[in-house]
Amino acid sequence: MERSFHREIEALKLGQGDTFHGEGILAVTKALLQSGVTYVGGYQGSPITHLLDVMVQARDYMDELGVHVEACTNESSAAAMLAASIMYPVRGAVTWKSVVGTNVASDALSNLASPGVMGGALIVVGEDYGEGASVIQERTHAFAMKSALWLMDPRPNLPTIVRMVEKSFELSEASNTPVMMELRIRACHVRGSFDTKDNIAPAISTRQLQMQAANFSYDRLSHPPATFRHEKLKYEVRLPAARRYIVDSGLNEHLPGRHEDVGIIVQGGLTNTALRALQLAGLADGEGHTDVPMLVLNVVYPLVPEQIADFCRNKRAVLVMEEGQPDFIEQEINAHLRRAKVDTALHGKDLLPMGGEYTAEVLLKGIEAFMAEHLETVDVQPARALSTEVAQLRAQASEALGGGVPQRPPNFCVGCPERPVFAALKLVERDTGKLHISTDIGCHSFATFEPFSFGNSILGYGMSMASSAAVKNFSAQRPVAIMGDGGFWHNGLLSGVSSALLNQGDGVLVIMKNGYTSATGTQETISTPEQEAKQLAEGNSATATETTIEDTLKGMGVKWIRTVHNYRVARVRDTLKEAIRSPFKGLKVVIAEGECQLERQRRLKPIRARRLKEGLRSVRVRYGVDEDTCTGDHSCIRLSGCPTLTVKASSDPLRREPVAHVTNGCVGCGLCGEVADAAVLCPSFHQIEVISNPGWWDRVSDRLNRFFIGLLQPA
Amino acid sequence: MSPSNAPFTILIAALGGEGGGVLADWIVECAVRQGLPVQATSVPGVAQRTGATSYYIEMLRQPATGAAPVFALSPVPGNVDALVASELLEAARMVERGFVNARTTLVASTHRVYTTLEKMHMADGRHDPQRLAGAAQALAGRAVLFDMDVLTRRHGTVVSAVMFGALAGAGVFPWPREVCEAVIKDSGRGVQASLAGFGAAFDAAQGGVVDAEAAAALTAAELPQALRHDWSARLKAWPEAVQRLAAHGALRCLDYQNRAYAQTFLERVDALVRACPPEAEVARDEAIRHLALWMCYEDVIRVADLKSRASRFARVRSEAEARPGEIVRITEHFKPGPDEVAAVLPRALGEALVRLAERRGWMGKAHFGLHIRTSSLWGFLMLRTLAWLRPLRPRSLRFAHEDEALRAWLAAMAHLAPRTPRLAASVAGLPQVIKGYGDTQVRGRQNYARLWATHVKPALVGEVDDAASALALEQALRATLADPEGTLNTAHARTPAAAQPIFWAPRRPGGDAAPSSPNA
Known part of the structure; x- marks a missing residue:
C-alpha cells in the first residue's frame, strides 16, 4: 500500500479523556470503533480510501477488538456485507466513493433497505461537486430517497462528524433502516481534533461468536409478498420513527440570529462555507454567530416537516442552500410548507446556481441577492463590493499574466510502466x-x-x-x-x-x-x-x-x-x-x-541504500539528452510525457528553441531510449550508469579505457 | 468581519507527490503546539500524480478567547494571507484564480516544471517566466520569490521542507523558527535533510543582505541580539535605500517610544514598500523619511528626554570646550503655552483645556516662561519627570491628532503611489511643511491642511487630472516653503484657518478602499 498509517493506528487506540488529532475520514474510522461495530468493509476511492486502508493496516488491533475488516472487491460486495445486520443485532459499516460506487452497490442497497436492519448499518460515502471531483455530477441524495435510506450530511468539523457517526447507528436501530453519511472531499481531509471515548468491543464478533444461526423468517427476505409489507413499513413505521429520533436527539441544529423574520436552511456539510459567506457579508462573526437564523440539516433525508414548518413560520423569507442538482431538498421543503399552510417565501436555486460547488464566493452572491430582496435594513454594499473586488482582481491577474496559464492535469508517475x-x-x-x-x-x-x-x-x-x-x-x-x-x-x-x-x-x-x-x-x-x-x-x-x-x-x-x-x-x-x-x-x-x-521504487530504495552503506557495488541508471545534437522539436516529449523529460534553454547562441533535457528525477526506466529507438527519433538520448563502490575490475577497466581514449581524443 | 476573529489563511499550491500534505501537517502541528485553533483541508484525489494540487489552512493568530472559531474549508478569492507555491506556474495559477491580492504574502519558487502542453510544442511553448513572476509581484502585497528547487536538491530533501522554511523565513507564522524545527525533528523521517532545506529556505526567504550602513546603525545602537536579528531579517526584504532609512527610523522610534512603536514603524514602512511600484521609488523613500520624523514628533516629553541625557551633557561640555575639572551648568528656557500642556494631557482632558483656553482667549498668549537648570538635581528631575511621562504619550491629545493625520497621509500614499508616482512624491513630501514648535508649528499645520484640502483630497476622489494635480501640488509646496509667514493661508482660507487648528485631515481620504497602514 502506498501510504503507511503507523501513527494513525495509534490514534485509533485512544480512549476516554484523550484527544484525537487528524483527518476527518480517520475520525470516522475511530468513531466506528467507539460505536462498537462488528464488521467494516468497503472499496477504496478518493476521498474515503483512508478509512479502509488504516483499518486494513490495523488488522492486529481490529482482531484484538474482534472487529472483522474486509477489503471488498467492489462496492456491490461491500453493500452486500450489510446483510449481516438484517438478522443479527450487530453494527456494521461500509464505505465507498459516491456516486459511482453507490451505482455499483445499488442492487444490494435496494434489497437491504427493503427488509431493513436489526443492528445499526452505516454507509460512509465520499461526495463532491468541486475541484477535486472525479465523481459525476449526481447526488447520493437520490439513492437515499428512492430506497428510503436516511442520509446524513454533517457539519464538517470533527466533533460533529464523530457524533453523527455514533448517532447514525442509533438512528439506524431506532428506525430499522440503514443510514448513509455523505462527506465532501474537503471534509474527509479536514484536519481537526475531538475528544475520544473508549472503543467498544462488539458483543457478537470474531472473538464472541454467535453460536446459532438466526431463525428462518420469510419477512426478512426481499421477496414478494414480504416486500409489500416492507414498503408499508417504510412509510408507516420506519420514517416516523426516524423523524422522532432526529428531533429527540437534536441531530439538526438551530442557530439563532437577530434578523428573525428571515432564515437560511443549509445542508450540514455546507455550514462552514455558509457562515464564511455570511461573515463576508457582515452577517456573522468568526465564531459562527449569525445574524440570520439558520437551520442546519445534519440529516438531509428525511426532513422533519414540523421542524421545517416551525423554523419557517413567522419568517418572511427563507433561503435554502443545497449543493447539487436537482433541488431535492428545496422541493421537499416547498411541499412541507404548503401542507403546513406556511406562506414564507422560499428561495434556493432561483438565487443560487443549479450546479457546481457552493464556495463562499458563490454563496455570497446568493446571500447578496437574498439581502437585497428581504433584508432592506442591512447594507448590501459591502457584500457587493467584495464580489466586484474579486472580479477586478481576476481581471487584473488575467491582464498581468497575458491570458490563462496552462492546465496541469495529473500524469503518469516518473517511470510508470503504463x-x-x-x-x-x-x-x-x-x-x-x-x-x-x-x-x-x-x-x-x-x-x-x-x-x-x-x-x-x-x-x-x-x-x-x-x-x-x-x-x-x-x-x-x-x-x-x-x-x-x-x-x-x-x-x-x-x-x-x-x-x-x-x-x-x-x-x-x-x-x-x-x-x-x-x-x-x-x-x-x-x-x-x-x-x-x-x-x-x-x-x-x-x-x-x-x-x-x-x-x-x-x-x-x-x-x-x-x-x-x-x-x-x-x-x-x-x-x-x-x-x-x-x-x-x-x-x-x-x-x-x-x-x-x-x-x-519503494522496494528498491532501501535495498539500494543498504548496498551503498555496506560498501557493495551498485549501479544507478539514468538517461540523458545531448544538447548539441538535440534539434528542439520535442517529438520525444510528445511520445513520452515523462515528468523528468523536460526542456531547458539551449546554451547555443544560434538556437532559440529550448532543448530536451532529462532531470535528475529520472529513475532510468529507459522509456525515452526505447521510444527514440522504436520511433527512430534522434541520437541525442543516452543512458548513464553510475557505479558506486566499483570492484577491482571496474577500476582497472576504467583506467585502461581512459588511458587509451586519452591518447586518441581530440580536444 | 471584525479583525479580531478573522482567520489567518494559508494556501499551499504544489504538484502531486511533492509532500504538500506533509507541509500542511507540519503547519497544523506547529499551531497545535502554540495552542492556536487551526484547520487544514486538501483535495489530493488523483492529483497525487504530478498534477496541480492545493492545501488550505485556516488558523487564529492568538489562542481563541471565546467560542471556538468556525473555519471554512476552501479559500475565498481576495482573502488569502499567505500563499506558498512550489513552482512558478502554480503561483501564477493562484494569481489567476484571484487568491493573490494586496493582503497576500506570496512565497513562490522561481523554477519551472513545464506542463506537458508547454513541452510538447514543436518549437518553444514555454510561458514567459518574467511575465509569470511579474504578475505575482504586481498583485501580491509582498512577493518572496527564489529558486526552491536548487535548495531542495542541494540539501537532498523534499520541496515541502523548503517551502516550510520559506514561509517561516517570510515571517508569516505567528511562532518562532524553533517551533517549526522542533516539529520537523519530531516528524521522524529524513530529519537532517529536512532541517537543512528548511534553514536554507528560511535564509533565502529573508532574502538579500542587510545594507552595510543599516547594519552599522543597528550594531552601533547596541540592540538586544534578538531584536537586532529580528530587524535585520525585516530589512533584508527591502531595497537598500529603504533599509538605511528604515534602520534609522526604527532606532529613532525605539528611542522615542518603545519597541512596539518601532515595530509599528517597520510595519508602516513595509506597507509603503508594498504599495509603491518601482516607478514610485522617489515617493517611497521620501515618505519613509517623513514617516520616521513624523512618528517622532517633538513634544515636551521628547524635548525633556533629549535634554536630560548624559550624551547631551557630554556634547554640551565638549562644545563649550570645557576642560577637565571645570564645571558646566545648563539651563533650559522653556515657554510652554496651554496648547503644549494640552498636547501631553490625556485626550479628553487636553480637549477640555483647549476649549477652556479658546473661550478665555489664552491661546497663543498664555505662555509662561520656565527656566530649568538641567544640570541641577531639581531641574534634572523635572525634565526626567517629564520624560517619564513617555508611557502616557500614546493616550495624549497630540498623539491622537498626529496619528490620525499620519494614517490619512499613509492611506493617501498607498492609494496614489501605484496610480500616480509623481503626485505621490509630492504628497510624500507634504509633512515637511509641519515644522518646529509653537507658532511655526501652528502655521505649518494650517499649511498642511490647506494643501491637503486643495490638492490631495480632490486627487484622491479623482476629481482632477493626476498630472495636473501633481504639477499644481509641486508648485504649491514650493510656494508654501517659500512662505514662512503663512500668508498663503490667510489668502486662501475661506474660513479662518485658526478655527480648525487640530482636525486638519479627513479620517479616510476619499472614503475609498485604499489600504491604510497595516495596523489601521
Missing part, C-alpha cells in the same frame, strides 16, 4: 490511422491527457470492454479497449470478458498488469505479486511471474492471449498491431506487464 504502452499505441496509430479507444477508470486514464489524448469513452470502472461491444461491430478497424488489473477484477472480467466470450465477439482488450489498484493508493488485488515474488524480483518487475490473470482468461476460454513487457516498446507496438490486424476472430487480449513503479 506510459510505454501508450507510446507504443501512438506508434501503432502511425500505421493504422486513428483507432477507437475505449478507456476505463484507473491510472491509465491519464492517457486521456496530453501528450497522448487517447480515449473515446469512459463508461465506468471495468467497463471499457463492454463499452466497445457495439462499436466493434460497425468499425472497419478493430477498436481497442484498455483496462487496468484493478478494473478487471472489479467488474471487467464479468461485464467485459465473459460477455464477449458469450457473444463470441471479436475485439482487442489491453490489460495493464501492474499488480495493484494503483490509482487509489496501490491496494492489493488477487493478482498482486506474493511477498516472496517481490523479494526475489528486488528492483525488477514482480508481476512478471504472476499469472493469475492469464490463468483466469485461459480458464474462461480466451484463445488469443499475449503477455508483453511494457518497456519493450517495439515489442508492445508489434503485438498491438498484430492484435488489431490478426485474422483470428474472437477476443484478443494483450496483457501489458510492468509492476507499478511506486511499489518497485
Whole structure:
C-alpha cells in the first residue's frame, strides 16, 4: 500500500479523556470503533480510501477488538456485507466513493433497505461537486430517497462528524433502516481534533461468536409478498420513527440570529462555507454567530416537516442552500410548507446556481441577492463590493499574466510502466490511422491527457470492454479497449470478458498488469505479486511471474492471449498491431506487464541504500539528452510525457528553441531510449550508469579505457 | 468581519507527490503546539500524480478567547494571507484564480516544471517566466520569490521542507523558527535533510543582505541580539535605500517610544514598500523619511528626554570646550503655552483645556516662561519627570491628532503611489511643511491642511487630472516653503484657518478602499 498509517493506528487506540488529532475520514474510522461495530468493509476511492486502508493496516488491533475488516472487491460486495445486520443485532459499516460506487452497490442497497436492519448499518460515502471531483455530477441524495435510506450530511468539523457517526447507528436501530453519511472531499481531509471515548468491543464478533444461526423468517427476505409489507413499513413505521429520533436527539441544529423574520436552511456539510459567506457579508462573526437564523440539516433525508414548518413560520423569507442538482431538498421543503399552510417565501436555486460547488464566493452572491430582496435594513454594499473586488482582481491577474496559464492535469508517475504502452499505441496509430479507444477508470486514464489524448469513452470502472461491444461491430478497424488489473477484477472480467466470450465477439482488450489498484493508493488485488515474488524480483518487475490473470482468461476460454513487457516498446507496438490486424476472430487480449513503479521504487530504495552503506557495488541508471545534437522539436516529449523529460534553454547562441533535457528525477526506466529507438527519433538520448563502490575490475577497466581514449581524443 | 476573529489563511499550491500534505501537517502541528485553533483541508484525489494540487489552512493568530472559531474549508478569492507555491506556474495559477491580492504574502519558487502542453510544442511553448513572476509581484502585497528547487536538491530533501522554511523565513507564522524545527525533528523521517532545506529556505526567504550602513546603525545602537536579528531579517526584504532609512527610523522610534512603536514603524514602512511600484521609488523613500520624523514628533516629553541625557551633557561640555575639572551648568528656557500642556494631557482632558483656553482667549498668549537648570538635581528631575511621562504619550491629545493625520497621509500614499508616482512624491513630501514648535508649528499645520484640502483630497476622489494635480501640488509646496509667514493661508482660507487648528485631515481620504497602514 502506498501510504503507511503507523501513527494513525495509534490514534485509533485512544480512549476516554484523550484527544484525537487528524483527518476527518480517520475520525470516522475511530468513531466506528467507539460505536462498537462488528464488521467494516468497503472499496477504496478518493476521498474515503483512508478509512479502509488504516483499518486494513490495523488488522492486529481490529482482531484484538474482534472487529472483522474486509477489503471488498467492489462496492456491490461491500453493500452486500450489510446483510449481516438484517438478522443479527450487530453494527456494521461500509464505505465507498459516491456516486459511482453507490451505482455499483445499488442492487444490494435496494434489497437491504427493503427488509431493513436489526443492528445499526452505516454507509460512509465520499461526495463532491468541486475541484477535486472525479465523481459525476449526481447526488447520493437520490439513492437515499428512492430506497428510503436516511442520509446524513454533517457539519464538517470533527466533533460533529464523530457524533453523527455514533448517532447514525442509533438512528439506524431506532428506525430499522440503514443510514448513509455523505462527506465532501474537503471534509474527509479536514484536519481537526475531538475528544475520544473508549472503543467498544462488539458483543457478537470474531472473538464472541454467535453460536446459532438466526431463525428462518420469510419477512426478512426481499421477496414478494414480504416486500409489500416492507414498503408499508417504510412509510408507516420506519420514517416516523426516524423523524422522532432526529428531533429527540437534536441531530439538526438551530442557530439563532437577530434578523428573525428571515432564515437560511443549509445542508450540514455546507455550514462552514455558509457562515464564511455570511461573515463576508457582515452577517456573522468568526465564531459562527449569525445574524440570520439558520437551520442546519445534519440529516438531509428525511426532513422533519414540523421542524421545517416551525423554523419557517413567522419568517418572511427563507433561503435554502443545497449543493447539487436537482433541488431535492428545496422541493421537499416547498411541499412541507404548503401542507403546513406556511406562506414564507422560499428561495434556493432561483438565487443560487443549479450546479457546481457552493464556495463562499458563490454563496455570497446568493446571500447578496437574498439581502437585497428581504433584508432592506442591512447594507448590501459591502457584500457587493467584495464580489466586484474579486472580479477586478481576476481581471487584473488575467491582464498581468497575458491570458490563462496552462492546465496541469495529473500524469503518469516518473517511470510508470503504463506510459510505454501508450507510446507504443501512438506508434501503432502511425500505421493504422486513428483507432477507437475505449478507456476505463484507473491510472491509465491519464492517457486521456496530453501528450497522448487517447480515449473515446469512459463508461465506468471495468467497463471499457463492454463499452466497445457495439462499436466493434460497425468499425472497419478493430477498436481497442484498455483496462487496468484493478478494473478487471472489479467488474471487467464479468461485464467485459465473459460477455464477449458469450457473444463470441471479436475485439482487442489491453490489460495493464501492474499488480495493484494503483490509482487509489496501490491496494492489493488477487493478482498482486506474493511477498516472496517481490523479494526475489528486488528492483525488477514482480508481476512478471504472476499469472493469475492469464490463468483466469485461459480458464474462461480466451484463445488469443499475449503477455508483453511494457518497456519493450517495439515489442508492445508489434503485438498491438498484430492484435488489431490478426485474422483470428474472437477476443484478443494483450496483457501489458510492468509492476507499478511506486511499489518497485519503494522496494528498491532501501535495498539500494543498504548496498551503498555496506560498501557493495551498485549501479544507478539514468538517461540523458545531448544538447548539441538535440534539434528542439520535442517529438520525444510528445511520445513520452515523462515528468523528468523536460526542456531547458539551449546554451547555443544560434538556437532559440529550448532543448530536451532529462532531470535528475529520472529513475532510468529507459522509456525515452526505447521510444527514440522504436520511433527512430534522434541520437541525442543516452543512458548513464553510475557505479558506486566499483570492484577491482571496474577500476582497472576504467583506467585502461581512459588511458587509451586519452591518447586518441581530440580536444 | 471584525479583525479580531478573522482567520489567518494559508494556501499551499504544489504538484502531486511533492509532500504538500506533509507541509500542511507540519503547519497544523506547529499551531497545535502554540495552542492556536487551526484547520487544514486538501483535495489530493488523483492529483497525487504530478498534477496541480492545493492545501488550505485556516488558523487564529492568538489562542481563541471565546467560542471556538468556525473555519471554512476552501479559500475565498481576495482573502488569502499567505500563499506558498512550489513552482512558478502554480503561483501564477493562484494569481489567476484571484487568491493573490494586496493582503497576500506570496512565497513562490522561481523554477519551472513545464506542463506537458508547454513541452510538447514543436518549437518553444514555454510561458514567459518574467511575465509569470511579474504578475505575482504586481498583485501580491509582498512577493518572496527564489529558486526552491536548487535548495531542495542541494540539501537532498523534499520541496515541502523548503517551502516550510520559506514561509517561516517570510515571517508569516505567528511562532518562532524553533517551533517549526522542533516539529520537523519530531516528524521522524529524513530529519537532517529536512532541517537543512528548511534553514536554507528560511535564509533565502529573508532574502538579500542587510545594507552595510543599516547594519552599522543597528550594531552601533547596541540592540538586544534578538531584536537586532529580528530587524535585520525585516530589512533584508527591502531595497537598500529603504533599509538605511528604515534602520534609522526604527532606532529613532525605539528611542522615542518603545519597541512596539518601532515595530509599528517597520510595519508602516513595509506597507509603503508594498504599495509603491518601482516607478514610485522617489515617493517611497521620501515618505519613509517623513514617516520616521513624523512618528517622532517633538513634544515636551521628547524635548525633556533629549535634554536630560548624559550624551547631551557630554556634547554640551565638549562644545563649550570645557576642560577637565571645570564645571558646566545648563539651563533650559522653556515657554510652554496651554496648547503644549494640552498636547501631553490625556485626550479628553487636553480637549477640555483647549476649549477652556479658546473661550478665555489664552491661546497663543498664555505662555509662561520656565527656566530649568538641567544640570541641577531639581531641574534634572523635572525634565526626567517629564520624560517619564513617555508611557502616557500614546493616550495624549497630540498623539491622537498626529496619528490620525499620519494614517490619512499613509492611506493617501498607498492609494496614489501605484496610480500616480509623481503626485505621490509630492504628497510624500507634504509633512515637511509641519515644522518646529509653537507658532511655526501652528502655521505649518494650517499649511498642511490647506494643501491637503486643495490638492490631495480632490486627487484622491479623482476629481482632477493626476498630472495636473501633481504639477499644481509641486508648485504649491514650493510656494508654501517659500512662505514662512503663512500668508498663503490667510489668502486662501475661506474660513479662518485658526478655527480648525487640530482636525486638519479627513479620517479616510476619499472614503475609498485604499489600504491604510497595516495596523489601521
